[in-house]
Amino acid sequence: MNNKERYKMPVSVQILLFNENGEVLLLKRKKTGFGDSKYGFIGGHVEKGENVKKAIIREVNEEIGVEIAENDLEFRNIMNRKVNQDVEYIDFIFIAKKWKGNIRNMEPEKCSELKWCSPNKLPSNILDFEKYIIDNKEVYLDFGW
Numbered sequence: 001m002n003n004k005e006r007y008k009m010p011v012s013v014q015i016l017l018f019n020e021n022g023e024v025l026l027l028k029r030k031k032t033g034f035g036d037s038k039y040g041f042i043g044g045h046v047e048k049g050e051n052v053k054k055a056i057i058r059e060v061n062e063e064i065g066v067e068i069a070e071n072d073l074e075f076r077n078i079m080n081r082k083v084n085q086d087v088e089y090i091d092f093i094f095i096a097k098k099w100k101g102n103i104r105n106m107e108p109e110k111c112s113e114l115k116w117c118s119p120n121k122l123p124s125n126i127l128d129f130e131k132y133i134i135d136n137k138e139v140y141l142d143f144g145w
Contacts, residue, residue: 009088009089010045011045012090013045014041014042014092015068016076016094016095017042017103018097022119024117024118024119024134025042025064026122027114029110029111031109032110037112038125041133042060064105064114065106066102067101068098073095076139077092078092078139079142079143080140080141080143082145083144
């Protein structure tokens, strides 16, 4: 990268979906190349021309087949995350307690299980940065630096 070229950090979105018992929905990753066999939230990359709310609505529909209205999204955190020496992210994290449709695994090739968990009793094999999100409610979070 030359001095005049600006660094472009990827942006991702994640959502904490809570049921009526206060449990959060986790999915168990498989064959994705990142965090396989670990639990995490629904989420993914923001695509070109897409704002973060539209991105998380799309990801929720693609991964679990339900629809969330924009006004049912509650912003929770923004995280500046360092994955390794070469990879850094900006993550926008939302909460939703309301959706339309029945939750189902829409990507069985990438997800081996959907599981509701108490935020106080998360599986030991949850992605470390996502456990950090659950444990920290500050609006701005740093992780991995």
